[in-house]
Amino acid sequence: MLSLLVFMPLFFAVVIVLISRDDALISRYIALTGSLLTAALTVYLVVRFDFHAPGLQFEDQNTNWLSYLGASYHVGLDGLSLLLVILTVVVVPVAILMSHQTLTERVPLYMSLMLLLETSLLGLFVSRDLLLFYIFWEAVLIPAYLLIGIWGGQRRVYAALKYVIYTMLGSLLMLVGVVGVYVYSSAHSFDIAALAAHPVSASLQMPLLIAFGLAFAIKSALWPFHSWVPDVYTEAATPTTIVLAGVVSKMGAYGFLRIGLPFFPSAMHSVQSVASALAVVGILYGAMLALTQYDAKRLVACSSISHMCFILLGVFALNMQGVQGATLQMVNHGVTTAALFAIVAAIAWRWGTTDLRQLGGLGSKALVLAAIFMVVTLSALGLPGLNSFPAEFLILLGAYRSAGVYGILGTLGVILAAWYMLRLYQDTMHGPTIEGGDTPAHGVALRTNELVALLPLVALIVWIGIVPGGWLQPAAAAAQAIVSAVGGAN
Amino acid sequence: MPSDTNLTTVLPEIIVGLTAILVILLDLVVNRDRRDYLGYVSILGLIAAGVVDAKVWADGHSALAAFNGAIILDGFTLFTNLIFLAVGVLVLLLSPDYLRRENLNFSEYYVLVLAGIAGMMLMGASASLMTIFLALELFSICLYVLAGFARTRARSQEAALKYFLLSAFASAFLLYGMALTYGETGSTQLSTIYTFLLNQGTRTDAVLLIGMGLMLVGLAFKMAAVPFHFWTPDVYEGSPGPVTAFMSVGTKLAAFAAFVRIFGAALPALAGTWMGVVWCLAVLTMIFGNVAAIVQTNVKRMLGYSSIAHAGYLLVAVASFNESGINKGDALPSLLFYFAMYTFMNIGAFAVVMAVAQRGERHENLSDFAGLASRSPWLAAAMAVFMFSLAGFPPTGGFLAKLFVFRAAVAAGHAELAVIGVLCSLVSVFYYLRVVYYMYMREGAGDAPRPFTPPAWVLTLAISVAGSVLLGIFANPLIELVQRSPIAGG
Numbered sequence: 001m002l003s004l005l006v007f008m009p010l011f012f013a014v015v016i017v018l019i020s021r022d023d024a025l026i027s028r029y030i031a032l033t034g035s036l037l038t039a040a041l042t043v044y045l046v047v048r049f050d051f052h053a054p055g056l057q058f059e060d061q062n063t064n065w066l067s068y069l070g071a072s073y074h075v076g077l078d079g080l081s082l083l084l085v086i087l088t089v090v091v092v093p094v095a096i097l098m099s100h101q102t103l104t105e106r107v108p109l110y111m112s113l114m115l116l117l118e119t120s121l122l123g124l125f126v127s128r129d130l131l132l133f134y135i136f137w138e139a140v141l142i143p144a145y146l147l148i149g150i151w152g153g154q155r156r157v158y159a160a161l162k163y164v165i166y167t168m169l170g171s172l173l174m175l176v177g178v179v180g181v182y183v184y185s186s187a188h189s190f191d192i193a194a195l196a197a198h199p200v201s202a203s204l205q206m207p208l209l210i211a212f213g214l215a216f217a218i219k220s221a222l223w224p225f226h227s228w229v230p231d232v233y234t235e236a237a238t239p240t241t242i243v244l245a246g247v248v249s250k251m252g253a254y255g256f257l258r259i260g261l262p263f264f265p266s267a268m269h270s271v272q273s274v275a276s277a278l279a280v281v282g283i284l285y286g287a288m289l290a291l292t293q294y295d296a297k298r299l300v301a302c303s304s305i306s307h308m309c310f311i312l313l314g315v316f317a318l319n320m321q322g323v324q325g326a327t328l329q330m331v332n333h334g335v336t337t338a339a340l341f342a343i344v345a346a347i348a349w350r351w352g353t354t355d356l357r358q359l360g361g362l363g364s365k366a367l368v369l370a371a372i373f374m375v376v377t378l379s380a381l382g383l384p385g386l387n388s389f390p391a392e393f394l395i396l397l398g399a400y401r402s403a404g405v406y407g408i409l410g411t412l413g414v415i416l417a418a419w420y421m422l423r424l425y426q427d428t429m430h431g432p433t434i435e436g437g438d439t440p441a442h443g444v445a446l447r448t449n450e451l452v453a454l455l456p457l458v459a460l461i462v463w464i465g466i467v468p469g470g471w472l473q474p475a476a477a478a479a480q481a482i483v484s485a486v487g488g489a490n
Numbered sequence: 491m492p493s494d495t496n497l498t499t500v501l502p503e504i505i506v507g508l509t510a511i512l513v514i515l516l517d518l519v520v521n522r523d524r525r526d527y528l529g530y531v532s533i534l535g536l537i538a539a540g541v542v543d544a545k546v547w548a549d550g551h552s553a554l555a556a557f558n559g560a561i562i563l564d565g566f567t568l569f570t571n572l573i574f575l576a577v578g579v580l581v582l583l584l585s586p587d588y589l590r591r592e593n594l595n596f597s598e599y600y601v602l603v604l605a606g607i608a609g610m611m612l613m614g615a616s617a618s619l620m621t622i623f624l625a626l627e628l629f630s631i632c633l634y635v636l637a638g639f640a641r642t643r644a645r646s647q648e649a650a651l652k653y654f655l656l657s658a659f660a661s662a663f664l665l666y667g668m669a670l671t672y673g674e675t676g677s678t679q680l681s682t683i684y685t686f687l688l689n690q691g692t693r694t695d696a697v698l699l700i701g702m703g704l705m706l707v708g709l710a711f712k713m714a715a716v717p718f719h720f721w722t723p724d725v726y727e728g729s730p731g732p733v734t735a736f737m738s739v740g741t742k743l744a745a746f747a748a749f750v751r752i753f754g755a756a757l758p759a760l761a762g763t764w765m766g767v768v769w770c771l772a773v774l775t776m777i778f779g780n781v782a783a784i785v786q787t788n789v790k791r792m793l794g795y796s797s798i799a800h801a802g803y804l805l806v807a808v809a810s811f812n813e814s815g816i817n818k819g820d821a822l823p824s825l826l827f828y829f830a831m832y833t834f835m836n837i838g839a840f841a842v843v844m845a846v847a848q849r850g851e852r853h854e855n856l857s858d859f860a861g862l863a864s865r866s867p868w869l870a871a872a873m874a875v876f877m878f879s880l881a882g883f884p885p886t887g888g889f890l891a892k893l894f895v896f897r898a899a900v901a902a903g904h905a906e907l908a909v910i911g912v913l914c915s916l917v918s919v920f921y922y923l924r925v926v927y928y929m930y931m932r933e934g935a936g937d938a939p940r941p942f943t944p945p946a947w948v949l950t951l952a953i954s955v956a957g958s959v960l961l962g963i964f965a966n967p968l969i970e971l972v973q974r975s976p977i978a979g980g
Contacts, residue, residue, distance in 0.1 A: 067889075068969045069897070110864075131893075135884035142883055145923065149931045157931050161923065168919050172912035175893070179900045179908060 002058045005045065005085070006122045008038045009092075013115035016108055024107035031096050031111035035118065041091040049082060054477045056128065070182060071131035071190040075123070079474035080327055080482075081262045084125040084247075084254060087334045087479045090245040090456065092118045095239040097453035098342050101349050101442070102238055103151060109297060110151060112280040114243065117143040119248055125254065130190040133176050133259070137215075138171055140248060148244075152238040159228075159235040166228045170215030177211030180204070181263065196262040205267035212260055213271070220252025222275075222312050223282030226305045230289070233301035238345035241297075245304050250330045253308070256315045257323065262485040268318065269486070275316040275405060280409045282309030287416035291423070296347070296354040299424055303380065306413060307333045313410055314395035320483050322398025327475040329391035332379070332464060336388065339376040339457040343369065346450055347428060350440035356424070361433030366444045370429050372454050377425045379461045381418040387464035390472070496556040498546060499563040502539040502571050503611045506578075509535025517597040525595050526836060531587035532600045533579055536607065540575040543568055547974075555617060559679045562617035565975035569826055570614030570747050573833060577739050578607040580837045580950050584732045584844065588946040592730065594639060603736065606632035610744040619668040619678040622748050624944035626664065626712070629744060630657055630917050633737060637729040643850070649728030656711070656721045657942040664708025670701030680756040687760065702764060705752060712745035714798050715805060716774040723782075726794030731851065732842035734790065735837045738797045743829050746804060750822070754811055755779040755977050761813045766938050768809045770802045773910055776802030789843050790854045794923060797836065799918060804828055806911055807895045810902035820901060823972040824894035830968055831879070831961060838954025840875040842869060845941040853939070859925060861934025870929040872951045879958040881922040887962035 012034025020027040044468040049057060056076030065073040077085070096114060103110060117140060124136035137226030141164060143165030149160030178190075184204050187194040200208060218225040233241045261268055293299035309331065346369060347362065348354045363370035391416060400407025438444070446454070464471050512529050512535070520528060547568040554563040582603060589595045598739045609629030616622045634657070638650025651933065672678050674697050711718040726734045753764060779799030786792035807825040812818040846862065846869075847854045863870040879888035892915065896908040943951075961968055 064966060066969070068966075068973065069894070107866075109867075135889070138884040138889070142878055145926075145931060149927065157927060160931075161920075161927070163920065164923060165916070168916050173909075176905070176908050176914055177899070179897045180905065183900050184568050265574070358807065456904060489641070 001045070002060045002077060002126055005038060005041050006075065006126060007119060009034055009115040009118040009122070012037075013112040013119070016112045017113070020108040022108065024104070027111045028096070028100065029109035031115060032093060034115055035089070035093040035096055038118070038122075039093060042085055042089045045077065046082065046086065049474070051075070051473055052080070052477075053482065061126075066131065069131065069190070070188060071129055073132060074128040074191060075126040075132075076128045077126055078478045079436045079476065080254070080478035081125045082175060082474050083327060083331050083471075084250060085122060086248050087250070087331050088118060088121050088125065090460065091243060091334055091338050094338050094342065094453045094457060095242040095246075097449045097472065098242060098345060099237070099239040100449045101447070102345060110147070110239075113143040113147050114239070117147065117243060117248075121251075124251060128192050130178055130181065130192055130195060130259070132190075133192070134171075134175065137174075137251065137255075140169060140251070141171075144244065144248065147240045148232060148236045151240065153235040155231065156235040159231040161453055162228050163232045166218055166225075167215075170218040170225075173211045174215035177208050180211065184208075192258070192262075198261055199265065202266045204295050206270065207263040209260065209264040209267040209271065212255065212264075216252040216260060217321060218252070219255070220249055220312060221253070221282070221305050221308045223278050223285055223305075223309060226282060226286070229305050230301045233304065233341075234295065234298045238341055241301075242309065242338045242341050245301070245341060246334040249304065249308055250311075250334060253315055253326060253330055254313045256312070257327070257482055261315075261318070261482050265486040272316055273316055276399065276403060278407045279313040279316055280310045280406050282306065282414075283313065283410055283413035284416065287413055287420060290420040291416065294356050296344045296356055296359075296424060296428065297341070299356070299420065300337065300344060303340075303417065303420060304333075304337055306417065307337070307380075310392065310395060310410065310413065311398050317395070317398035317402040317406075318483065318486055319398050319401055320479060321401065323479040323483055324472055324475055325391045325394025325396075325398055327465070327479060328472055329395060329470065331403045331471070332387040332391050332461075335457050335460050335464075336376060336379045338374075339454060339461070340380065342450070342453055342457075343373050343376060348444055348448065350444070351434070352441065356427040359428045359434060360431040361429070363429030364433065364447075365438045365440075366445050368451075369391065369444075373425060373429060373459055375458050375461060379465070381421045382414050385465050387468075388459045388463060390468035429460060441443040496554060499554050499556040499561050500612075500615065501546065502543045503608045503615070505535060505539040505542060506604055506608040506611065509539075510601045510608070513597060513600050513604065520597075522595075525597050526586035526590065528597045528600050529582050532604055532893070533582045536575050536578045536582065540572060540579075543571045543575065555681075559681065560618045561615050563615065564977060566747075566977045567615040567752070568823075569971060569975035572744065573612050573743060573829055574607050574610045574614070574740060574825075576667065577743075578603065578834055579737065580833070581732050581736045583950045584735065584841055587946055588730065588732050589846060589852070591942060592640060594641070594730070599636070601641060602632040602636050605629070606636070606736070606740065608741050612745040614747040616748070616751060617680050619672065619680070619752070619969075622751065623665060623668060625744070626748065627661065629741070630661065633733070633741065634734070636733045637725060639733065640730045643728075645728035646730060647728075649725045652721055653725045659899045660708045660711035660718070662708075663704045663711075665707075667701045667704030667708060670697055670704065674698040674701060680751060683756045684758075687756070694763045698760070699763060701864070702753075702760065703767075706764065706767060709745050709749045709752075709858065710771060713749070713805075714739050714742065714775075714801050715771045716778045716798065719775070719778075719798050722798055723794045724877075726797070727788060731790075731840060731847065734794075735840035736920050737792070738836050738840065739829075739833050742797070742801060742804070745942065746808070746825065746829070749808065750825070750977070754808075754822070758811075758813060761811070765809060765811075765813070767807060769904070769907070772802055772805035772809050772907060774802075775799070775805055776911060776914040776922075780914045783921045784917065786921070787856050788854050789856060789859065790840075790847075790851075793836070793839055793843065796921070798919065799914065800832055800836075800880075802914070803892060803895055803911060806899050806904075806907045809907060810895075810898040810904055812902065817976040820873045820894070820898040822977070823969070823975070824891075824898045826972040826975055827894050827965075827968060828891040830972070831887040831958070834954045834957030835876050835879045835888055838872065838951055839880065840951070841947055841950050841954065842876065844871040845869060845943050845947060848939055848942060856928050858938070859928040860932040861938070862929040865934055865938060866943070867950075868980065869941050869943065872955050873929060874926050875955050875958055877922040878880065879924050879962070881919045885959075885962050887958045887965070890962050890965050
C-alpha cells in the first residue's frame with residue numbers, strides 16, 4: 001500500500017512520457033490526475049491511520065533487495081512521516097495547477113520531472129532503511145536540477161548548478177557517514193530502527209554527526225549554509241519554487257529528526273548550543289535579508305530562510321515542545337510558503353513585475369486575491385488563530401526551556417517577520433495604484449486553476465490554526481520516541 | 491602433451507578464436523558491401539562463447555588448473571569472461587554501421603576485435619606470468635592496429651603510434667619485472683610464487699621489490715593510472731569510436747584482472763609494501779582524472795579523462811584488499827561489480843558521442859550537444875542517464891558501484907580513501923552535468939545535423955540504459971554473481 005503511494009507518481013510520469021507526445025494539455029491533465037490520485041490515496045491512509053499506536057504502520061518490507069549490502073527495502077508510516085506525506089501530496093498538485101499560466105514550453109518533460117520529484121520525496125519520508133533513505137535523498141537531485149535549470153529566470157542555470165554542487169557536497173559526505181554508521185555500529189544492518197537501537201560509540205558520533213549534519217544543514221538552509229536559497233528560489237519557475245520551498249526544504253529538518261537525533265544522541269547534546277545559536281542567527285539574518293529586498297519573490301525566499309531556521313531551532317531544542325512545534329511548523333511553512341509564491345506569481349502574471357517599487361494599490365482592484373493574500377500574510381507572521389501560531393509558540397517555548405536566550409532572540413524573529421510580511425503586503429496591495437493597475441494583462445479575477453490551488457491552502461491554514469491539537473497529535477508519538485532517544489527533557 | 495590439457499577451461503576463448511578464423515574465411519566469399527554480416531557473425535560467436543561460459547559456471551566447476559598450470563578456471567575467470575564478452579557484443583553492435591559510415595568497411599576489424607577479446611579473456615584466466623604476458627601482447631597488438639584503423643585521419647594514426655610506442659615500453663617494464671620475479675622465486679606459476687613467498691617469511695629482497703615495482707608500472711600503464719596515464723586522452727580522442735569504447739573498458743579490466751591475479755593472489759605476503767603504492771596511485775588517479783576533465787570541451791576527450799578517474803575508484807577497491815586473503819572482505823566483489831556497471835555506462839556514453847559526432851567524428855564538442863534534448867529527446871535522455879550514472883547519482887548503477895567500493899574501503903580501514911573518493915565524485919558532477927546542461931538548457935544551432943542512430947545503435951543504447959538503471963535498482967542478481975567469483979588458492 002505504501003509502496004503504491006510512493007511509486008504512483010512515477011507511474012504517471014512514465015505514462016506522460018509514453019502517451020503525451022508533445023501535447024502540453026494532455027500532460028497537464030495526466031500529471032494533475034496522478035497527483036490527485038496520490039492525494040486521495042493519502043487521505044485513505046490518514047483515515048485508516050491509528051493515531052494512538054506508537055509504532056510503524058502500513059509497513060512494507062522486502063529483505064531480498066540488496067541483502068548482501070545489509071540493506072532492505074523497508075518503508076513504514078509513523079506520525080512524523082504522515083504529516084510530511086500530507087504536505088507533499090498537497091503541495092505538488094498546487095504546483096501543477098499554478099503552472100498552467102506561466103509554464104508553456106516543454107510541458108510534458110516538466111510534468112514528468114515533477115512527478116519523479118514527488119516519488120523521490122514520498123519515498124524519502126517513508127523510508128525506514130538508511131540506504132534507501134540516502135537513495136531517495138539523492139534521487140531528488142536529478143529532477144530538481146533539470147526543473148530549476150530548464151524553466152525560469154535569466155540566471156536559472158547558474159542557480160541550478162549552485163544548488164546541485166552545494167547540496168551534493170553535503171550529501172556525498174553523508175554517504176561516507178552512511179557507510180561509517182553501518183561499519184561502526186554493532187547492528188550490521190542499514191535498518192533505521194536497528195541502527196537507532198545500537199548507536200555508534202560516543203567518540204565516533206561527532207564526526208558522523210558532522211557528516212550527516214552538514215547535508216541536513218545545507219538542505220534546510222541553516223545559516224551559514226543558506227546562500228543558495230535566494231538565487232534558487234528566485235530564478236526557478238514558480239511551480240518549481242513552490243515544491244522546492246514547500247517540501248524539499250523540509251528534507252533537512254526531517255533528516256535531523258529521523259536520523260540526527262536518534263543515531264547520535266550524545267553528539268547532538270554537545271552541538272546543541274552551537275546549532276541553536278546558528279538557527280537563531282539564521283532567523284534574524286533571514287529576516288533582515290527579507291527586509292532589504294525589493295523583489296517580492298526574493299523577499300519570500302529570504303523569509304523562507306528565516307522560517308526554516310525557526311523549524312531548526314525547534315529541532316535543536318531537543319525537547320518535546322521544540323520537536324512537536326518543529327514538526328507542525330514544517331507543514332505550516334510548506335503550506336504558507338507555497339501560497340505566498342503562488343500569489344506572487346499571480347501578481348507577476350497580471351501586472352508584469354515582482355518589483356515592489358513598481359507595484360502598489362492592487363488591493364482595491366483584485367479583491368479576492370487581496371483577501372487571500374491577507375490571510376496568508378497573517379499566517380506567515382504568526383497571528384494567533386492561524387496555523388503558524390501554535391507551532392511557533394511551541395518552538396519558542398521549547399527553545400526557551402532549553403536555553404532562555406535562544407527563546408528570547410527567536411521571538412525577535414517573530415517581530416521582524418511581522419515587519420517584512422506587512423511591508424510586502426502594503427507595497428503590493430495598499431498605497432497609490434500604479435499605472436495600469438486596474439487593467440492588468442489577463443484580467444483581475446482569479447482563474448479557476450489559481451483558485452483551486454489557493455483555496456485549499458487557505459483552508460488548511462485556518463484549519464490548523466483553529467484546531468491545532470488534531471494536527472499535533474499524529475506527531476506526538478513520534479516526537480516522544482525521538483526525544484527519549486536523545487535523552488531530552490519532556 | 492601436458493597431462494592436464496583440459497580444453498573446457500579455455501573453451502570460451504577457443505570459440506572466440508574459431509569465430510575469428512571463420513570471419514577471415516568468410517571474408518573471402520562475402521560480397522564487399524555485405525561485410526556487415528561478418529560483424530553479426532562475430533556477435534553470434536561471442537554469444538555462443540558466453541553461453542558456454544555460463545554453462546561451465548552452472549556446472550559447478552571449481553578451481554580447475556590446466557595446461558601445466560598456465561590456465562586456471564575459477565569463478566573470477568568465468569565472471570571476467572562474461573564481462574569481456576559483453577563488452578565485445580556491445581562494441582560489435584556499434585561497429586558495422588560505424589565502419590560503413592566512415593568508409594572503413596574492412597573485415598579485418600572484426601578479426602582484430604575478436605582476437606583482442608580472446609586475449610583479454612585469456613588474461614583473466616591466466617595462472618602464470620607467461621600467460622599474462624602472452625595475453626597482454628595478444629590484445630595489445632590488436633588494439634594498436636585498431637587504434638589506427640581510421641587510416642585517412644591523422645589523429646587516428648597519431649593515436650596508434652603513441653599507443654604503440656608507449657605500450658611497448660610498458661610491456662618491456664612488465665616483462666623485465668616478471669623476469670626478476672622469476673629469478674627470485676624460481677617459477678612463473680602464480681601459485682608456486684604464492685607458496686614460495688609464504689614460506690620465505692617476511693624477508694623482502696630488493697630484487698623482488700624491484701621486480702614487483704616494474705610489473706606494477708607495466709600494469710598501471712594499461713590501467714591508465716596516474717602518473718602512467720599520459721597516453722590515454724590522446725589515444726582515446728584519436729581512435730575510432732567503437733575502438734575507444736572497447737579500450738576504455740576492455741583493456742582496463744584486463745589490466746586489473748592481471749593485477750588482481752599477480753598481486754592479489756601471488757604476492758599477499760608482500761602486501762605491506764605494495765598496498766601503500768596502490769593507495770598513492772588511487773589518490774593521484776582519482777584527483778587528477780577528475781580535475782583534468784573539468785577543462786575539456788571535447789566530449790570524447792572528457793570521457794577519456796573520466797575513465798582515468800574511474801580507474802582511480804577501481805584502485806580504491808584494490809587498495810581495500812584484505813591482507814590475509816584476497817577472497818576475504820568485500821573488495822574483490824566490489825571491484826567486479828564496478829566493472830560490470832562501468833561497462834554499461836561507459837560504452838553507452840561513447841555510443842552517444844559517436845551518434846552525435848557524425849561522419850569523420852567532427853562534431854564531438856560540447857557545443858555540438860547543445861539543444862540535443864529538443865532535437866532527439868530519447869538520445870539526450872539516454873546520455874543524461876549515462877552522465878548521472880557515471881557521476882554516481884542514485885538510483886543508477888553507478889551509485890551502487892561507488893557505494894560498494896567505498897564501503898569496502900571503510901571496512902578495510904581506509905575511510906580516508908572513501909572521503910577523497912566522494913570529494914572527487916563531487917568534482918566529477920560538474921563536468922558530467924555540464925553535458926546535461928548543454929543538452930537540456932541550451933539552444934542548438936539551427937542547422938545542427940540529426941544524430942546518426944541506426945537500429946543496432948539504438949539496441950546498444952537500450953541495453954546500456956537498461957544495464958545502468960535496472961542493475962542499479964535490482965542489483966541482486968549481479969551481486970550474487972560477483973559473490974560467486976572468488977579466486978582459487980587465495
